[in-house]
Amino acid sequence: MFTGIIEAVGTIAAIEERQGDMQLYIRTAELDLADVKLGDSIAVNGVCLTAIDLPGDGFWADVSRETLAHTRFPALKQGEKVNLEKAMMPSSRMGGHIVTGHVDGVGEVLSRADDARSVRFVVRAPANLKRYIAGKGSITVDGTSLTVNAVNDDCFELNIVPHTVQETIIGDYSAGRQVHLEVDIIARYLERLVSCRAPEAESDGAGLTLAKLAEHGFMRR
Structure with missing residues (x-):
């Protein structure tokens, strides 16, 4: 389980095809791995992955065909930045909302506009997810817990404050970007x-x- 509060921005260091599925090596930058052991879960752009090797500056993870079919991971490129969050501990503060790390679908950023110091985005969700998205409700976008400002059919609006823009990959979003969505469980x-x-x-x-x-x-x- 996760909270949707991003702990670090990492980098896809290696992508290896493995008999129809994939292995990823994620360099974790400032994410502290001291308390992470083999088999632990780390969310990568909102996708719960299992650490299968810990070389020191990151971790390797398997990506199954099921995950490849329901995420934008097949389009990942070496050097791409990703949001990272370790699985929460029982003593963790619930700063965002309950996030499972199981992506429900892939959305698309339709527009980006500055609004004072914040940034407003409009995102289109897959048609089968729109009934779960409510104004002032919660949604996870690439692993980040966010509040929905407004909903218009299959599109929803987000207002991103400067801290979130700076500390996640959301600052790199532009129109046409595909993003992982997890609706409120x-x-x-x-x-x-x-x-x-x-x-x-x-x-x-x-x-x-x-x-x-x-x-x-x-x-x-």
């Missing part, structure tokens, strides 16, 4: 809970709605 479980109580909800194509929440006792009428 609470929304996913709530939809599943409702659909299990009402099997017809899975087949009517409407997804989770206010009417369904009220019908099944999750809202006051």
Whole structure:
């Protein structure tokens, strides 16, 4: 489990094809690896990867075909910068929100505009994820926990403060950039809970709605 608070910006140091999947070597820069052991999880651009070797200045990780199919990792290039976060400890402060490191889809940055000292972005999400994105709700973009300013159909707006721009790879975003998205896990479980109580909800194509929440006792009428 992660919090979406990026701890360091690392670099893709090596990419190796391995019989249909991939191994990555990520140089971790200022990320402290003293408490990391083989088998531990580190989120790379929001993707939970397992450290299989720790040479000293970074770690090697396997990337499965499943991960390659649902992320932009096939387009990674050597030297590319990536957001890094170690798995949280039980004593960690929950600074962002609950992040699993399981990417739900790949979005696209549509626009970037300065807004005083902040930067505003508009991002388009895959159509199947838009029902999970709510204004003033949480979303993870390349592993960074962010607040959604507003939603317009399958597009959502973000306001990024200077610290986040400086301390993550978001500062490098421009229109056309693909980004990993992980929606709020609470929304996913709530939809599943409702659909299990009402099997017809899975087949009517409407997804989770206010009417369904009220019908099944999750809202006051």
